[in-house]
Amino acid sequence: MNKGFLDAHIHLWEFCLFSFFANLEGVGTGEELVAALRARPVEGWHVGVRFNQESLKDRVLPDAAFLDRAFGKRPAVIFRTCLHLVVMNTAAMEALGRYAPNGIFLEADVFAILNEIAARLVPEPALIVKSGLAELEKYGITRAIDMAMDLTKRRYFEQVDYYTTDIRLLDEALGFKIFLDGSLGARTAALTEEYADDPGNYGLLNYSDDELLALVERVHRAGKPVACHAIGDRAVDQFLRVMARSRHPKDRLEHAQCLRPEQIEALAEQGVAVCIQPIFSRELPWAARRLGPRRLATSYAWGLLLEKSVRLLAGSDAPVDHVSPFAAAKVTSSLKGAHHLSRAQVLDLFGRANREFYDR
Ligand SMILES: [Zn+2]
Numbered sequence: 001m002n003k004g005f006l007d008a009h010i011h012l013w014e015f016c017l018f019s020f021f022a023n024l025e026g027v028g029t030g031e032e033l034v035a036a037l038r039a040r041p042v043e044g045w046h047v048g049v050r051f052n053q054e055s056l057k058d059r060v061l062p063d064a065a066f067l068d069r070a071f072g073k074r075p076a077v078i079f080r081t082c083l084h085l086v087v088m089n090t091a092a093m094e095a096l097g098r099y100a101p102n103g104i105f106l107e108a109d110v111f112a113i114l115n116e117i118a119a120r121l122v123p124e125p126a127l128i129v130k131s132g133l134a135e136l137e138k139y140g141i142t143r144a145i146d147m148a149m150d151l152t153k154r155r156y157f158e159q160v161d162y163y164t165t166d167i168r169l170l171d172e173a174l175g176f177k178i179f180l181d182g183s184l185g186a187r188t189a190a191l192t193e194e195y196a197d198d199p200g201n202y203g204l205l206n207y208s209d210d211e212l213l214a215l216v217e218r219v220h221r222a223g224k225p226v227a228c229h230a231i232g233d234r235a236v237d238q239f240l241r242v243m244a245r246s247r248h249p250k251d252r253l254e255h256a257q258c259l260r261p262e263q264i265e266a267l268a269e270q271g272v273a274v275c276i277q278p279i280f281s282r283e284l285p286w287a288a289r290r291l292g293p294r295r296l297a298t299s300y301a302w303g304l305l306l307e308k309s310v311r312l313l314a315g316s317d318a319p320v321d322h323v324s325p326f327a328a329a330k331v332t333s334s335l336k337g338a339h340h341l342s343r344a345q346v347l348d349l350f351g352r353a354n355r356e357f358y359d360r
Pocket of ligand 1: 317
């Protein structure tokens with residue numbers, strides 16, 4: 001019996017919330033952008049998500065003045081697809097009591113603004129969740145595991161599978177989520193060699209080994225596994241060191257985008273589950289600038305991981321990227337060599353591999 005796909009790494013509330021707002025993915029001009037925002041007002045607000053100025057003909061980021069001209073006194077807000085940047089018009093800034101030159105806000109402000117807008121515009125989070133989960137089913141996803149649940153978001157779900165970032169939810173959670181480093185996009189992923197496009201920058205580790213080990217041991221003592229976000233190879237080194245000292249059979253490594261060959265061997269040997277995001281291979285063109293050709297050969301190298309018998313799981317990380325396993329398969333099946341995963345291999349990870357890890 002086909003039980004459908006399992007998405008082993010998603011951000012459910014944010015995914016559900018995004019399907020409530022205007023989808024700006026692929027808009028090619030300022031006029032198209034305005035039309036998409038106008039088509040989907042919520043309580044008089046025009047909120048758009050999944051925006052990327054790289055898809056605009058002129059690649060120019062719209063600012064508050066642009067949105068003021070188009071929307072006047074009605075609040076208008078655009079979230080960039082990476083969730084590291086948001087643009088608001090004057091009416092939106094006034095409504096939220098936040099001001100920035102050009103209406104552009106970055107990093108932690110983006111999540112705060114998303115929460116404030118959700119609290120204001122979403123009177124019934126349960127309805128949003130219901131339609132978001134229905135959207136998942138359209139792609140054949142019948143089970144999805146949230147990777148950053150907290151107490152606020154937990155109230156929006158009746159029953160939900162999740163890893164938590166809040167130790168108070170650990171009893172109910174499948175495990176505990178820990179961020180060891182940042183992202184390649186922001187050049188905060190921890191690397192052993194400097195960024196090829198930013199000499200002197202090696203990225204950042206969030207914990208010392210001792211701090212991380214103490215946290216991991218605390219989770220393990222509670223009988224739960226950890227899921228460690230590690231994108232750069234220096235973060236993966238730290239993960240391997242700590243795993244050698246404290247292990248739960250279901251511990252997971254998340255992302256593992258930048259790996260050295262011997263790390264791939266070590267991951268296979270330790271039998272640790274590695275949750276990859278095949279759709280992130282779309283990043284290869286700009287990841288190549290961050291890492292340079294030598295490191296890129298064993299980075300995003302999902303095919304090589306599979307060949308070396310690393311235990312792989314698959315997730316979308318939606319809404320950061322597209323939720324569809326088919327979209328992910330389309331990306332990786334067109335790549336060559338170590339970066340290649342066939343359509344069947346990707347769908348097998350989202351189906352059989354994830355199910356074997358979670359349904360038994
Ligand atoms: Zn994530």
